[in-house]
Amino acid sequence: MLDRHLLIVTGKGGAGRSALAASLALRAARGGRRVLAVTMTDSLGLSGHLRTGTLGPKPIEARPGLSAMAIEPAAALDEYLRIRLRVPRVGAMTRAFRVLAETVPGIRDTVVIGKLLWEAARSDWDLVVADGPPTGQVLSLLRAPSTIEGLVPASRVKEQAAWMRRMLADGAGTGIVVAATPEELSVAEAAETIAALSEEGLAAVAAVVANRVLPELRIDRGLLDAEPPGPRRDAALLHLDVAAGQRRHVAGLRPDHILPLLFGIRTPGEVASRLADLWELA
Amino acid sequence: MTAVVLVVGSGGVGKTTLSAAIGANVARGGRSVLVLTVDPARRLAQALGVHLGSTPSPVPGFDRLDAAMVDASESWEGIIRAHADATTAERLLHNRFFRAVADRFPSGQAYAAAEEMTRHADSDRWEVVVVDTPPAGGGIDVLASPRRIRALVGGRALRWLTGPAIPGRRALYSLTARPVLRLADVVLGGPLLEDVAEFLLDLRVTYDGISRRSRHVEARFKSAATVLVTTADAAPMRETARFFEELPDWASRPRAVVFNRALPDEWRAAGEGGGDPLDANLERWGQEALRQSEARAELSARYGVVPVVVPWMAEAPVTAGGLADLAAATGRLGIEGLRLDQ
Numbered sequence: 001m002l003d004r005h006l007l008i009v010t011g012k013g014g015a016g017r018s019a020l021a022a023s024l025a026l027r028a029a030r031g032g033r034r035v036l037a038v039t040m041t042d043s044l045g046l047s048g049h050l051r052t053g054t055l056g057p058k059p060i061e062a063r064p065g066l067s068a069m070a071i072e073p074a075a076a077l078d079e080y081l082r083i084r085l086r087v088p089r090v091g092a093m094t095r096a097f098r099v100l101a102e103t104v105p106g107i108r109d110t111v112v113i114g115k116l117l118w119e120a121a122r123s124d125w126d127l128v129v130a131d132g133p134p135t136g137q138v139l140s141l142l143r144a145p146s147t148i149e150g151l152v153p154a155s156r157v158k159e160q161a162a163w164m165r166r167m168l169a170d171g172a173g174t175g176i177v178v179a180a181t182p183e184e185l186s187v188a189e190a191a192e193t194i195a196a197l198s199e200e201g202l203a204a205v206a207a208v209v210a211n212r213v214l215p216e217l218r219i220d221r222g223l224l225d226a227e228p229p230g231p232r233r234d235a236a237l238l239h240l241d242v243a244a245g246q247r248r249h250v251a252g253l254r255p256d257h258i259l260p261l262l263f264g265i266r267t268p269g270e271v272a273s274r275l276a277d278l279w280e281l282a
Numbered sequence: 283m284t285a286v287v288l289v290v291g292s293g294g295v296g297k298t299t300l301s302a303a304i305g306a307n308v309a310r311g312g313r314s315v316l317v318l319t320v321d322p323a324r325r326l327a328q329a330l331g332v333h334l335g336s337t338p339s340p341v342p343g344f345d346r347l348d349a350a351m352v353d354a355s356e357s358w359e360g361i362i363r364a365h366a367d368a369t370t371a372e373r374l375l376h377n378r379f380f381r382a383v384a385d386r387f388p389s390g391q392a393y394a395a396a397e398e399m400t401r402h403a404d405s406d407r408w409e410v411v412v413v414d415t416p417p418a419g420g421g422i423d424v425l426a427s428p429r430r431i432r433a434l435v436g437g438r439a440l441r442w443l444t445g446p447a448i449p450g451r452r453a454l455y456s457l458t459a460r461p462v463l464r465l466a467d468v469v470l471g472g473p474l475l476e477d478v479a480e481f482l483l484d485l486r487v488t489y490d491g492i493s494r495r496s497r498h499v500e501a502r503f504k505s506a507a508t509v510l511v512t513t514a515d516a517a518p519m520r521e522t523a524r525f526f527e528e529l530p531d532w533a534s535r536p537r538a539v540v541f542n543r544a545l546p547d548e549w550r551a552a553g554e555g556g557g558d559p560l561d562a563n564l565e566r567w568g569q570e571a572l573r574q575s576e577a578r579a580e581l582s583a584r585y586g587v588v589p590v591v592v593p594w595m596a597e598a599p600v601t602a603g604g605l606a607d608l609a610a611a612t613g614r615l616g617i618e619g620l621r622l623d624q
Contacts (some may be wrong), residue, residue, distance in 0.1 A: 242594075263567070
C-alpha cells in the first residue's frame with residue numbers, strides 16, 4: 001500500500017480518518033520514505049495525531065522524513081492562478097476568481113484536489129498521505145476534475161483537469177483508503193463509496209480498513225452464569241455483546257486490515273503511534 | 283408556539299438515536315411530538331415505524347408521536363422554485379453551469395433541512411419538534427446555512443458582478459466585472475464564467491424571498507433548545523469545544539450535554555484483581571472508564587456543565603418504548619430537564 005505516491009483516507013465521521021492517515025504517514029516515514037501528510041478538512045485532527053503545531057499551506061517538518069500541511073482553498077487557488085494558469089497578479093482578476101471559486105463548488109474542489117496531486121507529483125516526497133473528506137463528500141471531490149473537464153472547452157484548464165482525472169484513476173500511483181468502524185451506517189457508507197469508486201473508475205481502493213474493533217474475548221458465556229453480579233460480569237457481558245454485533249458488521253465490510261479499539265489511551269499522538277505499530281503491511 | 287429541540291454533535295456519536303429517544307420520552311410526558319431524522323440506521327428506522335418517509339407518520343405504540351425523514355436530495359431545485367418566478371426558475375435550472383454542479387451547490391442540503399424543520403415547526407401541528415442534524419459539520423452547517431445562503435444569493439460574488447443593484451431590472455455586468463470576465467474566458471478557453479455570472483444574476487430575483495425566509499429560520503434556531511451529544515473520543519471532544527465557542531453565534535447555550543457510550547464509574551477502580559480473564563478484561567475496560575471520567579471532568583471544568591450520562595449499550599433499543607426508557611433513565615432528557623415549558 002505504501003509504495004504508491006498518494007493515499008487518500010476517507011470514512012464516515014468517527015471512523016478515525018486523521019488517526020489512520022497520521023499512522024500511515026508515521027509508518028512510511030519509519031521505513032525511510034520521505035512523507036508529506038496533508039489534511040483536507042479540519043486540520044486539528046491531523047496536527048493532534050502528529051503532535052505538530054497549527055498546520056497551514058506551507059509544509060512543516062513534524063519529524064525527520066515527515067512533513068505536514070493543511071490545504072487551504074484560498075491559498076491553493078492563488079497558487080493555481082499564479083503558477084499553473086500564469087494569470088498576472090492583477091488584483092481585480094484574482095478577486096474575480098476568488099469570489100467565483102467560493103460560489104462554484106467544481107472550481108474549489110478541483111483546486112484542492114489539484115494541489116494534492118501536484119504535491120504528490122513533486123520529487124520532494126515519496127509518499128503523500130491525505131486526511132481526506134468524509135465518505136459523504138469524497139466522491140464529489142474526486143469527480144470535480146472531470147466535471148470541470150466537461151464544462152470548459154479546449155484550454156489549459158481543461159488539460160490540467162484531464163491530467164488530474166488520469167492521476168486519480170491511475171491505481172499504481174493513487175489509492176483510496178476506506179475506513180469504517182464496525183457499525184451499520186459506517187459500513188454501509190464505506191460499501192457505497194467503494195462501489196461508486198469502481199463503477200465510475202474514479203480511483204482505486206488501496207485498502208479497506210475496519211477500525212476500532214474490539215479484540216476477541218476468550219470467555220465462555222456459560223462461565224458467566226456462575227459469576228456473581230458485579231463489574232467483572234458486566235464488563236465481560238458488555239464486551240461479548242458489543243463484539244458479537246461488531247463481528248456481523250466487520251463480515252459485511254470484508255476489510256483488508258483490522259485495527260483494534262485502543263483502551264484507555266489519552267492523547268491523539270499516542271493513538272497514532274500505537275496504530276503505526278499495528279499496521280500489518282506485507 | 284411549537285418548541286424546537288435541536289440535537290447537534292460530531293458524526294458517529296449517536297445523535298440520531300438520542301433524537302428519537304428524546305422525542306419518545308417527551309411524547310410519553312404528554313406532549314405531541316414530531317421527530318425529524320436525517321439518516322437512521324435500519325433498526326432505528328424500524329423502531330420509528332415501517333413507513334418512515336418525508337411525510338410525518340405515527341410511531342407504533344405511541345398516540346402523539348410522529349416521525350419523518352428529511353429528504354434534501356433535490357434541495358436547490360426546491361429553493362429556486364419556491365422563490366423565483368416560473369420563467370426565471372426554468373432558466374436557472376437549465377443553466378449549463380448549474381446543471382453540472384447542482385448536486386454539490388453550497389449549503390443547499392443543509393438549508394433544505396433547516397427549511398423543512400421550520401415548515402413543520404410553523405405548522406403548529408405538534409407541541410415539540412425534535413430535529414436530528416446531518417452528520418457533515420456536526421450541525422453547525424445547518425445552523426450556518428441561512429447566513430451562507432444569503433451570502434450566496436446576495437453576496438460578494440453578485441455585488442461584484444453586477445455593481446449596485448437596479449431594482450426591477452435584470453442587471454448588466456458591472457464595469458469592473460466585464461473586462462475580467464472576458465480575460466477569464468480567454469484563460470478558461472470559453473464562457474464558463476459567463477454561465478456562472480448569468481446564473482448568479484438570475485438567482486438575484488430569489489434574494490428577497492430567501493432573505494426573509496432564512497431570517498425566520500435563523501430566529502427558530504436561536505430560540506431552539508439545543509442538545510449537544512459527544513463521546514469521550516478525541517474528535518467528538520474537539521467538536522464539542524468548537525460548539526461551545528461557535529454556538530453562541532447561531533443558537534442558545536445547550537440545555538444538555540450528553541456523554542454517550544459511557545462506562546460505569548465503579549469500573550475505574552479495577553486492576554488489582556487475581557489475574558483471571560475476567561479481571562484482565564475488567565482492567566482494560568476500567569482504563570477506558572477512567573479516561574472517560576477524565577474527559578467528562580475536563581468538560582465540566584471548562585464549560586461549567588454537568589454532562590448527562592448515557593451508558594454504552596451493545597445494541598440500540600428496537601422499539602420506540604425502549605428509546606423513551608433510554609432518555610427517561612437519564613432523568614434530564616424530558617420536558618422538565620430540557621425546560622421545554624419556558
